Amino acid sequence: MDFRELRFARALQFAIQEINNSSNLLPGITLGYHIYDTCASVPMAIKVSFQLANGLDLIFNDTDSCEKSAAVLAIVGESGSTPSISMSRLFSPFGIPQVSHYATCACLSDKQQYPTFFRTIPSDHHQAAALARMVKYFGWTWIGAVRSDSDYGNNGMASFLKAAEEEGICVEYSEAYYRTQPRSKLKRVADVIRRSTAHVIVAFLASGDMRLLLEELSQQPPPPMQWIGSEAWVTDPEILRFNLCIGAVGFGIPRSVIPGFPNFLLDLSPEQALKFPLLTEFWESSFSCSLKRQTGSSTGMPACDGTEDLRALQNPYTDTSQLRITNMVYKATYAIAHALHGIVCIGKYCDKNIKVEPRQVFDQLKLVNFSKNNYSVSFDANGDPVAIYDLVNWQLQGDGSVDFVTVGQYDASQPKGQEFSLHRAIFWYDGSEKVPVSVCSESCHPGSRKAVQKGRPVCCYDCINCAKGEISNETVSPDQLRWSPVPPDMPWGSSAPVWWSSAPPAQSSWSPAPSTLPWGFSVSSALLWWLSAPLLWSSAPPWPPAPPSPLLTPSLPTPAWPLSLLAPPWLLNPHLSPVLLPLHGPGPLSLSLFHLRSTSLLDFICLLLERLLAAQ
Template identity: 60%
Template sequence: MGVSALCLGLALALSLLNLNMVVVLVESANSLEKSVGLPSSDAGLMATRSSVCTLQGGAHTPAFSEDGDYLIGGVYSIHHYMHTVDNNYNTVPQILSCIGSVDPRGLRLTRAMIFAIEEINNSTELLPGVKLGYQIYDPCTSIPVAMHAAIQLLNGNDSVFNSGDNCSHSGVVMAVVGEFGSTASMSISRVTGPFNIPLVSPYSTCACLSDKKQYPNFFRTIPSDQFQADALAKLVKHFGWTWIGAVRSDSDYGNNGMAAFLDVALREGICVEYSEAFYRTNPRSKIKRVADIIRRSTSKVVVAFTAIGDLKILLEELAQEPPPPRQWVGSEAWITEPQLPSYTFCAGAIGVAIQRSVIPGFRDFLLDLSPSEVRGSSVLTEFWEDAFNCSLTESNRTSKRMCNGQEDLTTLQSPYTDTSQLRISNMMYKAIYAIAHAIHNALFQKVNFTLLQTQRLESKEVFTELKQVNFSQNGYHVSFDANGDPVAFFELVNWQKNERGAIEPVTVGFYDASLPEGQKFRINRKITWVEGGTQVPVSVCSESCPPGTRKVLQKGKPICCYDCIPCPEGEISNMTDSPDCSPCPREFWPNAKRDACFHKPVEFLSFDEVLSIILATVSISGACLAIITAVIFLHHRTTPIVRANNSELSFLLLFSLTLCFLCSLTFIGAPSEWSCMLRHTAFGITFVLCISCVLGKTIVVLMAFKATIPGSNAMKWFGPTQQRMTVVSFTFIQVIICIIWLVVSPPFPVKNLTTYKEKIILECALGSAVGFWAVLGYIGLLAVFCFVLAVLARKLPDNFNEAKMITFSMLIFCAVWITFIPAYVSSPGKFTVAVEIFAILASSFGLILCIFAPKCFIILFQPEKNTKKYLMNKS
């Protein structure tokens, strides 16, 4: 906006200096006499008696003009340079003029406007009976000249106009078409805007022109740069380029367009390594600096939002040295320029372009130029003489030959005759038809066309109707939104080699802003990349982080530069370039790659494990051993050694030992509510029954020894009935403890998720820890009591003293369960259950081997000792 404001001020200053458009109203002597009270004779000395509106100074001559009922103004460049003059302020400044050769492309666009107007004048449906005229001015890409032309369109070309008292109605132009540059269109819009004269541009794309507060009268048939920026950003994102360089023209077009692109790119997650602005008139040192930045950059993609002339200067500088392989992404301003593909290192460039079209009859119109028609226009004469290198008039002849009249435009290789890429010409074509439809709609409301009459029409009426035009012409829809913008539609163009080896732009896809999100952008043809590659080039600051890792930004660098860090334990990332890792649910755990969660394996002491099989085998073997011992005792129940050791308690002890061996099997398998309650209560009750029997046997030994003392009747107080009651009483207490435990807080199955993070331990929770330790403590209390009594009886003078065996068994029992406690607490997972089973089996084997093994050995292998005499013999 700073550039346009400066140019606007400069243009206004030059216009005022030229005095071309200053209107002087010379009032009549009568009016002067009335206003100041002078005699008419004196007033006549100061002014003529007739009122006129005059132009002071000269005026520009239109490059092309044609009278009509309603005029359409045109301001767009046919030449590229303005003749500059140093004003000395002593003479009236000269009229600004253009120099240099005619631009064939600019001339073709001029002819496109004339062609559209003539086509409308020949139409019987659009504006029947009404002739449109035109005045086309050449501003030669100069902002002051463009503003001068705009002011002249407002005032008209007559040196004296409107002989009445009102000079407000000067020019009769209904609308203005132009300019190509956005900065020039801003200046023209500020001149024509206060008069409600619409300005329709076929090529000004700056998004700033959509601001209706500043440019209320501006319309365009080309999409805004905001849509172009969105299309370019989606194009870059589509191919996965997140690390790019950016260059732009240092103009309203480049600066505003690149700002819009960078804004969209930031939202799309695209990072920019550098963003450089330059202009074709900059010193070579600055152009070289931009070129060196491109050479040294690490990004492989360059987005260029530049004008054709600016990019050409940059490419020439890059061509001085072996250019780096860069994938160029271009804006519509240059991507279809036929001269630029000569820079072969840009082969594979891709970008957005205005939709290509075919205008029926336009090529014939361009070629239908006769020498006589050419001589009638200074611009056509200049073009003709440059194109064929001859002179049409003797006065212009220098070293050139005279034109012989055989020159044929069909043989001319020029952008003027090239209608294969009619893009901007179609925008011009649509702009003229939009204005014609607006005039048609404004007139249709005022007059019956059958009368073939024209009515006075104000430009503001055309301005109002232009907002509402909605029609299709030549297969293309034309309408404007609230900002004066059309529906955005772009072609995706790729520079590819043709069969002759030359590089040319090829349409490979489309971008349609009217489609829903996600469907706007599509590619329907194979793309050729930089250096003729077939694979999409990679341009990233950091390689993509695979699933199982997360991105960690590198300090001081853009968000596209990062390191890939593996997800921490228990967390995963299941997509590429994940910014964070997410934890797995409690019962899940990551796989080895940490890109998916799977159910944690459930662990318990199952029957199909080797450890379980061994423990179950030992358990069953112990139970079988107890049963075999009972069978032996039963078979030899009448022998002295069986009878002397209280056969009833012995059989009850063997039964309880069998249960102890078998209860260890309840600890194997998946825990359930019933198995958890059964395993602990069965263990507690069977072991108390076992210890009670051992305790009873110990007491019997002590009582038997005391019974041998004369006068002692101890055995009377501990006979068979008392023995049974003792066993039942001790066991009943344990039963009561177990019942209370089961009622208050029984053991229950639980999934242990804390011992191991990567697996689930299925185990039995104790429920009430007090209940568990009460059961265990009660067993330990009985064992200690039994051990003490056995120690007291170990030295009794019998040849076969059972108290010694009970002492050893209780010693083993207590040692096992004392070591069990720390092992139980510290063992993880299923090994906790294995330790408990081992303790049960070890203590049970200790009892059966210490108490019954010696007796079975005598019964089976030393029957001579199984006599009453031997047993009564004292050592």
């Protein structure tokens, strides 16, 4: 039994108990409920959906019992995206609203396919973008990726990979696994992770799939790596026992407090547990004794004697220190109650004889906007809430245990560029505060440049020595590389060291050539620049857009004579120039040598001198 999921179900019970005792929300009206266990199975979820949609009498119930209930008015659930998708397809034709507390697939925001679906947990569209920005923020350009082979994992990872590509992040591998697939596939995924060179791995996995993967990796642990997790597992206490994930970082639903809920969980007697099959199973599995044996049923376990103490248990059911998804169930239940209140109540007066249709509840859910325990609840046009996440870090505590520590936040409602905030130190997989490095190739040092490796991502390259005549002055990352021709005072063929620079030539400050030089020498020097600089730059990487320049670029020598002598209008006008195209293009050196190479150097010099003399 999944004790954490049982806590979710108990949160619905607790919320309904509060609502039924409230004098402000649905006063005088009693809500009832049915709880079904889908066992994380799509076929079971479909079976339950048919029962809820068709199995109950279409009558209005005005009694105090839910045993003879009318057709269901709203659904809270399911926890998984794939079961929720199947359920929504069945409920939508009947207009029955479904409010999920844990189904995060971005696909469920499509109101054409899932018109009656709502959720209190954010869409993975926001989480994927937040994960990509975080990876970029910490400078990781070489990562691995693993996902659940389900709607949750496949859609979430697709959104992440798209966002990561836009951020310039390269992915070494992307693997998928689902818990019902053959063990051989799990072993293959684990081997890919062990052999990888990326030190950071993004895991968009459901909790059950993550547990199986970590169990497999634990048999032959890979080198230490930095795990980046999705909300499905990164705040699951059951995963904390795996030391492989110490230092993990990921986005989780904000931690919350539900007053009175811890005592409600513990206030459970054997007699109460016998009334609900799920609670009976929980009691017997927790204390290894049989409640049913007291009523004549034999289970092979000793009978419970009444000395069992829930407060002595330490399991996900009794652990209320991390109420995250539990609060999503709580809010979903209250959202439905507020929708019902809007239908049958005016202020504090409610008419319990009004017959309510599911579509009325659906329409009212669109208008829901309230706060409970300082948490606001509302839905946008897609049925989604505002996306707010805690940035959670798995930190080693003084007693040797591992705990979730909130170190930052992501709020999608903030202005662009201000969504992500970090307010505490992160301790990484090696126990230090120093951000780990994960790149395919290190930045090229002064005197070298990058050469992309054939057949590999652009993040992977070799550093080779710069060619003669290429100069710059600092070490940079691959996406900042700039090329510049050598300054005029450096002799051609010089063996002096050359560098790389991230500053575009338009920002350089080379000194202009002396104005006392003879005019003829100045013209030939300028001509030499025009001929040689493009040849040096012709094999350079594509140049990013830059403002047009009246003469090649300010980084070239600027003579003191009139511009019309050095570059007359016919040469600067791309529509008139028969040789050089175009001098007013997007780059600092946007010359094309395809026409120049077909014209002899001597012919070009003669043509230029002829035009210069004609301009005098």
